[in-house]
Amino acid sequence: MSWIHIYFRLAGASLRSQMQYKFNFILSTLLVFLMFGLELMTVSIIIYKFNGIKGWSVYEAGYLFAIMMFVRAFYRIIAGEINGFEKYLVQGMLDQLLLRPMPVLLVLVTRNFRPMAGELVLGTTTMSICLSYLIENKQATLWAIPCSLAVIVSGTIITLAIGLATATVGFWTHRIDELQRITDNAASIASQYPLSIYPKWMRITLLTVLPMGFTSYMPSLYVIRGELGLWILPATMLLAVALLLGALSFWKLGLRHYQSTGT
Amino acid sequence: MFSLTLARKSYARNLQYRSAHLMRTFASVIIGYIYIAVWMGVSEGQALGDYGMHGIISYIAFNQACLWVIMATNGLGIEEWVRTGQISHELMKPMHFFWYMQNREWGQTWYQLLYSTIPILLIYIVVLKIRMPEHPITWLWTLIAMLLAAYIAICIAYLIGIAAFWTTESRWLNGVHMGLNMLLSGFFIPVEWLPGWLKTISALSPYPSLQYVPSRIYLELDSFNALKLSLFWCLLLTICCFAITRTVRRKVEVQGG
Numbered sequence: 001m002s003w004i005h006i007y008f009r010l011a012g013a014s015l016r017s018q019m020q021y022k023f024n025f026i027l028s029t030l031l032v033f034l035m036f037g038l039e040l041m042t043v044s045i046i047i048y049k050f051n052g053i054k055g056w057s058v059y060e061a062g063y064l065f066a067i068m069m070f071v072r073a074f075y076r077i078i079a080g081e082i083n084g085f086e087k088y089l090v091q092g093m094l095d096q097l098l099l100r101p102m103p104v105l106l107v108l109v110t111r112n113f114r115p116m117a118g119e120l121v122l123g124t125t126t127m128s129i130c131l132s133y134l135i136e137n138k139q140a141t142l143w144a145i146p147c148s149l150a151v152i153v154s155g156t157i158i159t160l161a162i163g164l165a166t167a168t169v170g171f172w173t174h175r176i177d178e179l180q181r182i183t184d185n186a187a188s189i190a191s192q193y194p195l196s197i198y199p200k201w202m203r204i205t206l207l208t209v210l211p212m213g214f215t216s217y218m219p220s221l222y223v224i225r226g227e228l229g230l231w232i233l234p235a236t237m238l239l240a241v242a243l244l245l246g247a248l249s250f251w252k253l254g255l256r257h258y259q260s261t262g263t
Numbered sequence: 264m265f266s267l268t269l270a271r272k273s274y275a276r277n278l279q280y281r282s283a284h285l286m287r288t289f290a291s292v293i294i295g296y297i298y299i300a301v302w303m304g305v306s307e308g309q310a311l312g313d314y315g316m317h318g319i320i321s322y323i324a325f326n327q328a329c330l331w332v333i334m335a336t337n338g339l340g341i342e343e344w345v346r347t348g349q350i351s352h353e354l355m356k357p358m359h360f361f362w363y364m365q366n367r368e369w370g371q372t373w374y375q376l377l378y379s380t381i382p383i384l385l386i387y388i389v390v391l392k393i394r395m396p397e398h399p400i401t402w403l404w405t406l407i408a409m410l411l412a413a414y415i416a417i418c419i420a421y422l423i424g425i426a427a428f429w430t431t432e433s434r435w436l437n438g439v440h441m442g443l444n445m446l447l448s449g450f451f452i453p454v455e456w457l458p459g460w461l462k463t464i465s466a467l468s469p470y471p472s473l474q475y476v477p478s479r480i481y482l483e484l485d486s487f488n489a490l491k492l493s494l495f496w497c498l499l500l501t502i503c504c505f506a507i508t509r510t511v512r513r514k515v516e517v518q519g520g
Binding site: 021023024027028031032034035036037038039041042043045046047049050052053054175177178179181182185186189190193194196197198199202 | 282283284286287289290291293294296297300301302303304305306307309430431432435436438439441442443445446451452456457458461
Protein backbone atom coordinates (compact mmCIF):
# COMPACT_ATOMS: atom_id res chain seq x y z
CA MET A 1 0.00 0.00 0.00
CA SER A 2 1.49 3.38 -1.00
CA TRP A 3 2.04 6.15 1.55
CA ILE A 4 -0.56 8.30 -0.21
CA HIS A 5 -3.10 5.50 0.07
CA ILE A 6 -2.29 5.13 3.76
CA TYR A 7 -2.59 8.90 4.21
CA PHE A 8 -6.14 8.88 2.85
CA ARG A 9 -7.08 5.78 4.90
CA LEU A 10 -5.84 7.33 8.14
CA ALA A 11 -7.27 10.78 7.39
CA GLY A 12 -10.62 9.14 6.57
CA ALA A 13 -10.57 7.24 9.84
CA SER A 14 -9.81 10.46 11.73
CA LEU A 15 -12.67 12.24 9.98
CA ARG A 16 -15.11 9.41 10.72
CA SER A 17 -14.15 9.44 14.39
CA GLN A 18 -14.94 13.16 14.59
CA MET A 19 -18.27 12.58 12.84
CA GLN A 20 -19.33 10.31 15.67
CA TYR A 21 -20.35 13.59 17.35
CA LYS A 22 -22.58 14.66 14.44
CA PHE A 23 -24.12 17.76 15.97
CA ASN A 24 -20.75 18.95 17.14
CA PHE A 25 -19.16 18.27 13.75
CA ILE A 26 -21.83 20.16 11.79
CA LEU A 27 -21.89 23.04 14.26
CA SER A 28 -18.11 23.41 14.24
CA THR A 29 -18.06 23.43 10.41
CA LEU A 30 -20.68 26.19 10.32
CA LEU A 31 -18.92 28.19 13.01
CA VAL A 32 -15.58 28.00 11.21
CA PHE A 33 -17.34 29.33 8.10
CA LEU A 34 -18.74 32.18 10.18
CA MET A 35 -15.39 32.83 11.85
CA PHE A 36 -13.48 33.29 8.60
CA GLY A 37 -16.44 35.11 7.05
CA LEU A 38 -16.24 37.71 9.80
CA GLU A 39 -12.52 38.16 9.26
CA LEU A 40 -13.03 38.56 5.52
CA MET A 41 -15.87 41.02 6.09
CA THR A 42 -13.77 43.19 8.41
CA VAL A 43 -10.90 43.47 5.95
CA SER A 44 -13.27 43.99 2.98
CA ILE A 45 -15.05 46.85 4.74
CA ILE A 46 -11.80 48.73 5.29
CA ILE A 47 -10.39 48.16 1.80
CA TYR A 48 -13.76 48.91 0.16
CA LYS A 49 -14.28 52.06 2.23
CA PHE A 50 -10.93 53.48 1.15
CA ASN A 51 -11.16 52.08 -2.37
CA GLY A 52 -8.09 49.85 -2.32
CA ILE A 53 -4.78 49.70 -0.58
CA LYS A 54 -1.62 51.47 -1.78
CA GLY A 55 -2.36 51.18 -5.49
CA TRP A 56 -4.03 47.76 -5.21
CA SER A 57 -7.73 47.80 -6.06
CA VAL A 58 -10.37 46.15 -3.89
CA TYR A 59 -10.45 43.12 -6.24
CA GLU A 60 -6.68 42.75 -6.42
CA ALA A 61 -6.43 42.89 -2.63
CA GLY A 62 -9.36 40.42 -2.42
CA TYR A 63 -7.48 38.07 -4.74
CA LEU A 64 -4.45 38.04 -2.41
CA PHE A 65 -6.73 37.40 0.54
CA ALA A 66 -8.44 34.51 -1.28
CA ILE A 67 -5.10 32.92 -2.19
CA MET A 68 -4.07 32.99 1.46
CA MET A 69 -7.42 31.49 2.47
CA PHE A 70 -6.79 28.52 0.18
CA VAL A 71 -3.18 28.22 1.27
CA ARG A 72 -4.08 28.21 4.96
CA ALA A 73 -6.95 25.78 4.37
CA PHE A 74 -4.85 23.27 2.40
CA TYR A 75 -2.00 23.55 4.90
CA ARG A 76 -4.42 22.74 7.73
CA ILE A 77 -6.00 19.90 5.71
CA ILE A 78 -2.69 18.30 4.80
CA ALA A 79 -0.88 18.81 8.07
CA GLY A 80 -3.06 20.47 10.71
CA GLU A 81 -1.32 18.79 13.63
CA ILE A 82 2.06 20.25 12.70
CA ASN A 83 0.61 23.51 13.89
CA GLY A 84 -0.16 22.01 17.29
CA PHE A 85 3.02 19.98 17.57
CA GLU A 86 4.06 21.39 20.95
CA LYS A 87 1.68 19.15 22.87
CA TYR A 88 3.26 16.06 21.31
CA LEU A 89 6.66 17.13 22.65
CA VAL A 90 5.63 18.50 26.03
CA GLN A 91 3.14 15.75 26.94
CA GLY A 92 5.22 12.95 25.45
CA MET A 93 2.47 12.05 22.97
CA LEU A 94 5.07 11.58 20.24
CA ASP A 95 6.18 8.34 21.91
CA GLN A 96 2.98 6.61 20.78
CA LEU A 97 3.55 7.70 17.19
CA LEU A 98 7.13 6.40 17.20
CA LEU A 99 5.81 2.90 17.84
CA ARG A 100 3.72 2.82 14.64
CA PRO A 101 5.17 0.88 11.69
CA MET A 102 5.18 3.92 9.41
CA PRO A 103 6.86 7.33 9.20
CA VAL A 104 6.10 9.50 12.23
CA LEU A 105 5.29 12.46 10.03
CA LEU A 106 2.66 10.47 8.12
CA VAL A 107 0.89 9.42 11.31
CA LEU A 108 1.12 12.94 12.70
CA VAL A 109 -0.41 14.71 9.71
CA THR A 110 -3.40 12.38 9.56
CA ARG A 111 -4.44 12.95 13.17
CA ASN A 112 -7.40 15.28 13.75
CA PHE A 113 -7.94 15.60 10.00
CA ARG A 114 -10.31 18.45 9.19
CA PRO A 115 -11.74 19.17 5.73
CA MET A 116 -11.74 23.00 6.33
CA ALA A 117 -14.91 23.33 4.25
CA GLY A 118 -15.67 26.82 5.59
CA GLU A 119 -12.39 28.34 4.42
CA LEU A 120 -12.55 26.56 1.07
CA VAL A 121 -16.09 27.79 0.33
CA LEU A 122 -15.19 31.35 1.34
CA GLY A 123 -11.94 31.22 -0.61
CA THR A 124 -13.73 29.95 -3.74
CA THR A 125 -16.41 32.64 -3.48
CA THR A 126 -13.93 35.47 -2.95
CA MET A 127 -11.60 34.20 -5.67
CA SER A 128 -14.49 33.85 -8.17
CA ILE A 129 -15.75 37.38 -7.50
CA CYS A 130 -12.29 38.93 -7.78
CA LEU A 131 -11.08 36.97 -10.80
CA SER A 132 -14.30 37.43 -12.78
CA TYR A 133 -14.13 41.22 -12.17
CA LEU A 134 -10.47 41.35 -13.22
CA ILE A 135 -11.15 39.24 -16.33
CA GLU A 136 -14.21 41.32 -17.30
CA ASN A 137 -12.13 44.48 -17.03
CA LYS A 138 -9.41 42.95 -19.22
CA GLN A 139 -6.87 43.22 -16.42
CA ALA A 140 -6.46 39.44 -16.49
CA THR A 141 -7.35 36.64 -18.89
CA LEU A 142 -8.66 33.11 -18.42
CA TRP A 143 -4.98 32.11 -18.16
CA ALA A 144 -5.18 33.53 -14.62
CA ILE A 145 -7.25 30.52 -13.51
CA PRO A 146 -4.61 27.78 -14.03
CA CYS A 147 -1.95 30.22 -12.83
CA SER A 148 -3.93 30.76 -9.63
CA LEU A 149 -4.07 27.01 -9.06
CA ALA A 150 -0.28 26.86 -9.42
CA VAL A 151 0.06 29.76 -6.95
CA ILE A 152 -2.13 27.92 -4.42
CA VAL A 153 -0.06 24.72 -4.80
CA SER A 154 3.29 26.48 -4.41
CA GLY A 155 1.96 28.65 -1.58
CA THR A 156 0.70 25.60 0.31
CA ILE A 157 4.07 23.86 -0.09
CA ILE A 158 5.95 26.95 1.17
CA THR A 159 3.64 27.29 4.19
CA LEU A 160 3.94 23.58 4.89
CA ALA A 161 7.75 23.74 4.70
CA ILE A 162 7.93 26.74 7.06
CA GLY A 163 5.44 25.07 9.44
CA LEU A 164 7.41 21.82 9.43
CA ALA A 165 10.73 23.61 10.02
CA THR A 166 9.20 25.54 12.92
CA ALA A 167 7.78 22.35 14.45
CA THR A 168 11.20 20.71 14.12
CA VAL A 169 12.80 23.45 16.22
CA GLY A 170 10.67 22.00 19.02
CA PHE A 171 12.88 18.88 19.18
CA TRP A 172 15.48 21.11 20.81
CA THR A 173 13.36 23.81 22.49
CA HIS A 174 10.15 21.82 23.33
CA ARG A 175 8.07 25.01 23.43
CA ILE A 176 7.18 26.18 19.92
CA ASP A 177 3.64 27.58 20.12
CA GLU A 178 4.94 31.12 20.45
CA LEU A 179 7.47 30.71 17.63
CA GLN A 180 4.58 29.48 15.46
CA ARG A 181 2.74 32.69 16.23
CA ILE A 182 5.47 34.50 14.31
CA THR A 183 6.24 32.05 11.51
CA ASP A 184 2.62 31.00 10.95
CA ASN A 185 0.11 33.53 12.33
CA ALA A 186 1.99 36.80 11.85
CA ALA A 187 3.53 35.77 8.52
CA SER A 188 0.17 34.53 7.16
CA ILE A 189 -1.59 37.73 8.17
CA ALA A 190 1.20 39.77 6.57
CA SER A 191 0.89 37.77 3.34
CA GLN A 192 -2.81 38.61 3.00
CA TYR A 193 -1.88 42.13 1.96
CA PRO A 194 0.42 43.57 -0.72
CA LEU A 195 4.00 43.55 0.53
CA SER A 196 4.37 47.11 -0.75
CA ILE A 197 2.51 48.44 2.32
CA TYR A 198 5.29 47.31 4.65
CA PRO A 199 8.61 49.00 5.39
CA LYS A 200 11.72 47.72 3.62
CA TRP A 201 13.05 45.59 6.53
CA MET A 202 9.77 43.72 6.72
CA ARG A 203 9.56 43.17 2.97
CA ILE A 204 13.09 41.75 2.95
CA THR A 205 12.28 39.46 5.90
CA LEU A 206 9.17 38.16 4.13
CA LEU A 207 11.18 37.43 0.99
CA THR A 208 14.26 35.87 2.59
CA VAL A 209 14.30 34.69 6.22
CA LEU A 210 10.59 33.84 6.24
CA PRO A 211 9.73 33.66 2.53
CA MET A 212 5.94 33.89 2.95
CA GLY A 213 6.02 36.75 0.44
CA PHE A 214 6.23 34.05 -2.23
CA THR A 215 2.97 32.38 -1.16
CA SER A 216 0.72 35.05 -2.62
CA TYR A 217 2.27 38.46 -3.33
CA MET A 218 5.17 37.68 -5.68
CA PRO A 219 3.34 35.26 -8.05
CA SER A 220 0.21 37.45 -7.94
CA LEU A 221 2.22 40.34 -9.33
CA TYR A 222 2.33 38.35 -12.58
CA VAL A 223 -1.09 36.68 -12.46
CA ILE A 224 -3.27 39.75 -11.90
CA ARG A 225 -0.99 42.71 -12.59
CA GLY A 226 1.10 41.41 -15.49
CA GLU A 227 4.37 42.36 -13.73
CA LEU A 228 7.64 40.38 -13.42
CA GLY A 229 6.81 37.74 -16.10
CA LEU A 230 5.76 34.10 -16.33
CA TRP A 231 9.14 32.94 -14.96
CA ILE A 232 8.00 33.84 -11.44
CA LEU A 233 5.58 30.88 -11.33
CA PRO A 234 8.12 28.07 -11.99
CA ALA A 235 10.69 29.94 -9.88
CA THR A 236 8.25 30.05 -6.96
CA MET A 237 7.43 26.36 -7.42
CA LEU A 238 11.13 25.52 -7.44
CA LEU A 239 11.66 27.52 -4.27
CA ALA A 240 8.69 25.76 -2.67
CA VAL A 241 10.04 22.29 -3.48
CA ALA A 242 13.53 23.24 -2.28
CA LEU A 243 12.10 24.58 0.99
CA LEU A 244 10.04 21.44 1.52
CA LEU A 245 13.00 19.14 0.87
CA GLY A 246 15.09 21.22 3.27
CA ALA A 247 12.33 21.11 5.91
CA LEU A 248 12.01 17.31 5.54
CA SER A 249 15.76 16.85 6.03
CA PHE A 250 15.64 19.14 9.05
CA TRP A 251 12.71 17.10 10.43
CA LYS A 252 14.69 13.86 10.10
CA LEU A 253 17.62 15.47 11.91
CA GLY A 254 15.32 16.76 14.64
CA LEU A 255 13.62 13.40 15.09
CA ARG A 256 17.01 11.83 15.82
CA HIS A 257 17.41 14.35 18.68
CA TYR A 258 14.00 13.65 20.21
CA GLN A 259 14.05 13.01 23.94
CA SER A 260 10.82 11.88 25.55
CA THR A 261 9.44 13.75 28.52
CA GLY A 262 9.13 10.43 30.36
CA THR A 263 6.08 9.43 32.33
CA MET B 264 -9.61 35.40 50.60
CA PHE B 265 -10.12 32.18 48.67
CA SER B 266 -10.87 34.30 45.58
CA LEU B 267 -7.57 36.12 45.98
CA THR B 268 -5.68 32.83 46.35
CA LEU B 269 -7.24 31.50 43.14
CA ALA B 270 -6.24 34.63 41.22
CA ARG B 271 -2.73 34.58 42.74
CA LYS B 272 -2.18 30.92 41.77
CA SER B 273 -3.31 31.58 38.21
CA TYR B 274 -0.97 34.61 38.06
CA ALA B 275 1.96 32.54 39.37
CA ARG B 276 1.27 29.75 36.86
CA ASN B 277 1.68 32.21 34.01
CA LEU B 278 5.00 33.48 35.36
CA GLN B 279 6.64 30.10 34.69
CA TYR B 280 6.98 30.52 30.93
CA ARG B 281 8.93 33.78 30.58
CA SER B 282 10.81 33.08 27.35
CA ALA B 283 7.62 31.83 25.66
CA HIS B 284 5.93 34.99 26.87
CA LEU B 285 8.64 37.21 25.39
CA MET B 286 8.22 35.51 22.03
CA ARG B 287 4.42 35.96 22.20
CA THR B 288 4.79 39.64 23.04
CA PHE B 289 7.13 40.07 20.08
CA ALA B 290 4.63 38.30 17.78
CA SER B 291 1.84 40.52 19.08
CA VAL B 292 3.87 43.68 18.42
CA ILE B 293 4.52 42.48 14.86
CA ILE B 294 0.86 41.58 14.22
CA GLY B 295 -0.19 45.00 15.53
CA TYR B 296 2.39 46.56 13.26
CA ILE B 297 0.88 44.70 10.26
CA TYR B 298 -2.55 46.16 11.08
CA ILE B 299 -1.00 49.61 11.37
CA ALA B 300 0.72 49.13 7.99
CA VAL B 301 -2.67 48.18 6.47
CA TRP B 302 -4.17 51.42 7.76
CA MET B 303 -1.23 53.44 6.52
CA GLY B 304 -1.70 51.73 3.14
CA VAL B 305 -5.44 52.35 2.82
CA SER B 306 -5.52 55.86 4.20
CA GLU B 307 -2.82 57.47 2.07
CA GLY B 308 -4.11 60.95 1.22
CA GLN B 309 -7.47 60.31 2.95
CA ALA B 310 -9.09 62.33 5.71
CA LEU B 311 -9.63 60.13 8.74
CA GLY B 312 -12.27 62.01 10.69
CA ASP B 313 -11.55 62.68 14.37
CA TYR B 314 -8.46 60.55 14.23
CA GLY B 315 -6.12 61.68 11.47
CA MET B 316 -3.25 59.39 10.42
CA HIS B 317 -1.40 59.65 13.75
CA GLY B 318 -4.66 59.12 15.64
CA ILE B 319 -5.64 55.98 13.74
CA ILE B 320 -2.15 54.51 14.24
CA SER B 321 -2.48 55.21 17.98
CA TYR B 322 -6.00 53.74 17.97
CA ILE B 323 -4.90 50.46 16.32
CA ALA B 324 -1.75 50.23 18.46
CA PHE B 325 -3.70 50.74 21.68
CA ASN B 326 -6.27 48.12 20.62
CA GLN B 327 -3.53 45.60 19.90
CA ALA B 328 -2.05 46.17 23.37
CA CYS B 329 -5.48 46.10 25.03
CA LEU B 330 -6.38 42.85 23.23
CA TRP B 331 -4.43 40.78 25.77
CA VAL B 332 -6.60 41.95 28.65
CA ILE B 333 -9.82 40.97 26.91
CA MET B 334 -8.52 37.71 25.47
CA ALA B 335 -9.82 35.40 28.20
CA THR B 336 -8.92 31.72 28.19
CA ASN B 337 -11.02 29.82 25.66
CA GLY B 338 -14.30 29.07 27.47
CA LEU B 339 -12.33 29.55 30.72
CA GLY B 340 -11.21 25.94 30.28
CA ILE B 341 -14.70 24.56 31.00
CA GLU B 342 -14.83 22.67 27.68
CA GLU B 343 -11.91 20.45 28.66
CA TRP B 344 -13.50 19.64 32.02
CA VAL B 345 -16.77 18.69 30.33
CA ARG B 346 -14.94 16.38 27.92
CA THR B 347 -12.91 14.67 30.64
CA GLY B 348 -15.68 14.55 33.23
CA GLN B 349 -13.69 16.66 35.69
CA ILE B 350 -16.55 19.14 35.66
CA SER B 351 -18.40 17.02 38.25
CA HIS B 352 -15.60 17.71 40.76
CA GLU B 353 -15.35 21.37 39.88
CA LEU B 354 -19.07 21.91 40.39
CA MET B 355 -18.74 20.49 43.90
CA LYS B 356 -16.34 23.25 44.98
CA PRO B 357 -17.73 25.24 47.94
CA MET B 358 -18.10 28.40 45.89
CA HIS B 359 -20.51 29.57 43.22
CA PHE B 360 -19.20 28.15 39.94
CA PHE B 361 -19.23 31.48 38.08
CA TRP B 362 -17.45 33.23 40.95
CA TYR B 363 -14.90 30.41 41.13
CA MET B 364 -14.14 30.49 37.38
CA GLN B 365 -14.03 34.24 37.29
CA ASN B 366 -11.47 34.48 40.09
CA ARG B 367 -9.23 31.92 38.41
CA GLU B 368 -9.30 34.04 35.26
CA TRP B 369 -8.57 37.34 36.98
CA GLY B 370 -5.07 36.10 37.85
CA GLN B 371 -4.46 35.55 34.16
CA THR B 372 -5.93 38.97 33.30
CA TRP B 373 -3.67 40.81 35.76
CA TYR B 374 -0.70 38.89 34.42
CA GLN B 375 -1.56 39.85 30.84
CA LEU B 376 -2.09 43.47 31.82
CA LEU B 377 1.32 43.71 33.50
CA TYR B 378 3.38 41.56 31.15
CA SER B 379 1.65 41.99 27.78
CA THR B 380 -0.54 45.07 27.54
CA ILE B 381 1.76 47.53 29.30
CA PRO B 382 5.01 46.39 27.57
CA ILE B 383 3.34 46.35 24.14
CA LEU B 384 1.90 49.81 24.74
CA LEU B 385 5.32 51.10 25.88
CA ILE B 386 6.99 49.63 22.78
CA TYR B 387 4.49 51.39 20.54
CA ILE B 388 4.87 54.65 22.49
CA VAL B 389 8.67 54.54 22.12
CA VAL B 390 8.97 53.13 18.60
CA LEU B 391 5.90 54.55 16.85
CA LYS B 392 5.47 57.61 19.06
CA ILE B 393 1.75 56.89 19.44
CA ARG B 394 -0.45 59.39 21.23
CA MET B 395 -0.63 59.45 25.00
CA PRO B 396 -3.35 61.05 27.11
CA GLU B 397 -2.70 64.72 27.84
CA HIS B 398 -4.58 64.66 31.16
CA PRO B 399 -3.21 62.29 33.83
CA ILE B 400 -6.76 61.39 35.00
CA THR B 401 -7.39 59.82 31.57
CA TRP B 402 -4.98 57.02 32.52
CA LEU B 403 -7.29 56.15 35.42
CA TRP B 404 -10.43 56.16 33.24
CA THR B 405 -8.60 54.07 30.65
CA LEU B 406 -7.59 51.53 33.29
CA ILE B 407 -11.18 51.32 34.60
CA ALA B 408 -12.48 50.92 31.02
CA MET B 409 -9.98 48.10 30.44
CA LEU B 410 -10.91 46.32 33.65
CA LEU B 411 -14.62 46.55 32.80
CA ALA B 412 -13.75 45.22 29.33
CA ALA B 413 -11.82 42.36 30.93
CA TYR B 414 -14.82 41.51 33.11
CA ILE B 415 -17.16 41.53 30.08
CA ALA B 416 -14.70 39.28 28.22
CA ILE B 417 -14.62 36.85 31.17
CA CYS B 418 -18.44 36.72 31.24
CA ILE B 419 -18.56 36.00 27.48
CA ALA B 420 -15.86 33.34 27.82
CA TYR B 421 -17.83 31.78 30.67
CA LEU B 422 -20.99 31.62 28.54
CA ILE B 423 -18.95 30.07 25.70
CA GLY B 424 -17.47 27.51 28.08
CA ILE B 425 -20.91 26.67 29.44
CA ALA B 426 -22.09 25.94 25.88
CA ALA B 427 -19.86 22.84 26.04
CA PHE B 428 -22.44 21.26 28.37
CA TRP B 429 -24.63 20.92 25.28
CA THR B 430 -22.10 20.71 22.44
CA THR B 431 -19.07 19.07 24.22
CA GLU B 432 -16.81 21.38 22.19
CA SER B 433 -16.94 25.16 22.30
CA ARG B 434 -13.60 26.33 20.93
CA TRP B 435 -15.19 27.22 17.59
CA LEU B 436 -17.60 29.50 19.42
CA ASN B 437 -14.55 31.21 20.84
CA GLY B 438 -13.25 31.63 17.27
CA VAL B 439 -16.54 33.25 16.26
CA HIS B 440 -16.33 35.48 19.33
CA MET B 441 -12.85 36.61 18.26
CA GLY B 442 -14.16 37.23 14.72
CA LEU B 443 -17.05 39.28 16.10
CA ASN B 444 -14.62 41.15 18.29
CA MET B 445 -12.52 42.04 15.26
CA LEU B 446 -15.56 43.26 13.35
CA LEU B 447 -17.88 44.81 15.95
CA SER B 448 -15.65 45.99 18.79
CA GLY B 449 -13.80 48.57 16.77
CA PHE B 450 -10.58 46.56 17.09
CA PHE B 451 -9.57 46.93 13.44
CA ILE B 452 -12.00 49.62 12.27
CA PRO B 453 -13.60 52.32 14.41
CA VAL B 454 -17.30 51.52 14.96
CA GLU B 455 -18.52 54.77 13.36
CA TRP B 456 -17.02 53.68 10.03
CA LEU B 457 -18.91 50.39 9.87
CA PRO B 458 -21.78 50.23 7.34
CA GLY B 459 -25.14 51.32 8.84
CA TRP B 460 -26.61 47.89 9.63
CA LEU B 461 -23.36 46.63 11.17
CA LYS B 462 -23.10 49.79 13.22
CA THR B 463 -26.57 49.03 14.63
CA ILE B 464 -25.63 45.43 15.45
CA SER B 465 -22.43 46.65 17.08
CA ALA B 466 -24.30 49.24 19.15
CA LEU B 467 -26.69 46.55 20.42
CA SER B 468 -23.85 44.21 21.39
CA PRO B 469 -21.32 44.30 24.25
CA TYR B 470 -18.42 44.39 21.77
CA PRO B 471 -17.79 48.17 21.65
CA SER B 472 -17.21 48.05 25.43
CA LEU B 473 -14.33 45.64 24.84
CA GLN B 474 -12.14 47.87 22.67
CA TYR B 475 -13.86 50.94 21.25
CA VAL B 476 -14.74 52.48 24.62
CA PRO B 477 -11.28 52.04 26.21
CA SER B 478 -9.52 53.27 23.05
CA ARG B 479 -11.68 56.36 22.65
CA ILE B 480 -11.18 57.21 26.31
CA TYR B 481 -7.40 56.69 25.98
CA LEU B 482 -7.28 58.97 22.94
CA GLU B 483 -9.42 61.52 24.84
CA LEU B 484 -12.05 61.43 22.11
CA ASP B 485 -14.75 60.36 24.62
CA SER B 486 -15.22 61.26 28.28
CA PHE B 487 -15.59 58.83 31.20
CA ASN B 488 -19.37 58.93 30.56
CA ALA B 489 -18.76 56.24 27.95
CA LEU B 490 -18.14 53.87 30.87
CA LYS B 491 -21.90 53.78 31.54
CA LEU B 492 -22.29 51.50 28.55
CA SER B 493 -19.59 49.17 29.88
CA LEU B 494 -21.23 49.11 33.32
CA PHE B 495 -24.59 48.24 31.76
CA TRP B 496 -23.07 45.26 29.94
CA CYS B 497 -21.21 44.12 33.05
CA LEU B 498 -24.50 44.03 34.93
CA LEU B 499 -26.49 42.32 32.19
CA LEU B 500 -23.84 39.66 31.54
CA THR B 501 -23.47 38.97 35.27
CA ILE B 502 -27.21 38.24 35.47
CA CYS B 503 -26.91 35.97 32.39
CA CYS B 504 -23.97 34.09 33.91
CA PHE B 505 -25.77 33.45 37.21
CA ALA B 506 -28.95 32.41 35.41
CA ILE B 507 -27.15 29.99 33.06
CA THR B 508 -25.27 28.45 36.00
CA ARG B 509 -28.61 27.58 37.64
CA THR B 510 -29.72 25.85 34.43
CA VAL B 511 -26.47 24.04 33.85
CA ARG B 512 -26.41 22.48 37.31
CA ARG B 513 -29.41 20.41 36.22
CA LYS B 514 -27.81 19.55 32.88
CA VAL B 515 -24.53 17.88 33.95
CA GLU B 516 -23.66 14.72 32.02
CA VAL B 517 -20.44 13.18 33.31
CA GLN B 518 -18.26 11.95 30.47
CA GLY B 519 -14.81 10.43 30.32
CA GLY B 520 -13.65 7.89 32.88
